[in-house]
Amino acid sequence: MKKSRAAAGTAGRPGARAPHGGKAPQGQESWLYGDHAVLAALANPRRKLRRLVVTRAKFDAFDPDLQGHIQSLIAPEFFDKDALAALLPENAIHQGIALLPAPLAEPAIEDLPGAEETEPAVVAVLDQVTDPQNVGAILRSAAAFNVKALIVPDRHSPPVTGVLAKAASGALETVPVIRVGNLSRALDQLADRGYWRIGMDGKADKTLEQAAQGLQKVALILGSEGKGLRHLTAEKCDLLAKLPIGPQIESLNVSNAAAIAFYELDRPGRLTGKK
Template structure:
């Protein structure tokens, strides 16, 4: 199963704030009022709580999202790139009130949104698209900051999806969405029961599965083919599990200096995605 994202990846690019006026776009809302719990950073039963301008704005513009309620300062709403529907459920609040709705010290930027989780999506729904777009597979990467940052890089480098194992991945959350900076809404996040079986399905679809491993004999540049690529990354410290390594077609390393042992998994994913995006086309 997975999380469907509404729209193409260019909608997920975070823009830099500037003093220039931005064209107004209609923000989408399907309102349903709720009473919200305070203090934990979690939405009420069955809801996801998002915060921060990029995460909230992307969720509001995503037609796949069903929204429940927005808590906001007037300055926060004024910063949004678009207009809220007239009947959208907004509760005006001050900065201190919003701080009690989110995780400790979370930068909410005057916006906190309770919404439904994104709809489910299956792996085969993303394996029949543009073969030039890579797939990212994460083996037991559980830190929401890392998964969010990888989603952001996946959006930046036009990956077709991010795949994780359902039981060993963080839930959809405000922390993850803030790290993804809007990419949670545009990159399909596929959660599967059995990652090894999913890698078999990826191979059957014609993808070359490259596991990132510091002990790989080849560099990533040497291992990259010209066809569809699935990049497989393991958790920091443990790396990929043995069974997942056995389901890779090649192991490759990033050519980093011996002055440092390894890279953060989100940094490694960004570099690997850049390598795929800039590889020769083979013509």
């Protein structure tokens, strides 16, 4: 290891305090749309809800229990499809429902499991991944394979919008997104909290399976869609690793690579203490 570790719309309004010194909501309010994104946000008790817009046909198709639950949270506004679509980005596939929530409070790296905690943990770090659909798909895979958080730089990362939330298919409500001003400093903080920083690089000597053997806490770092890891980010990594793909293709889309890497790290016995 490179350093010792101790034995992760409209202007936003102030919301609930973030835990352990994390940031209060600072992002812009943005419409969420589509069944998965909206229903997951409605089910999240940490969400402050502003408006719920739905077609009458969509609302009537819900079972009575869900209708009653929604009405206990917020009064729905009934719009026709065209009026609803006018609130959203062009060509948004809204499925007849849209929600305007306040941004979630942002946690901090200090909220992640630390070196003193014996359970294995994986966090993902994105190095200038800018496509919102890729980031949303990575969040969805992170939720599927027990990744504790997604860490992204403030700059060169997409804002949390309806496009990202729809691609995440509800995972935005379950996987914390930690935005950091300085990615290099964040990687140092992760090291201090006991995380081995593994950068994904197709030219690495070791596979991810080999690199992760015997580790307990991993920060998996994925580079941008075209250029991969930046040189300075790669220098911060304790290890570089690759996925064992065939020679017919040079690389995978970053969201596909993330899904495979998360699965690999979530396999029983892959990390120390993983059952």
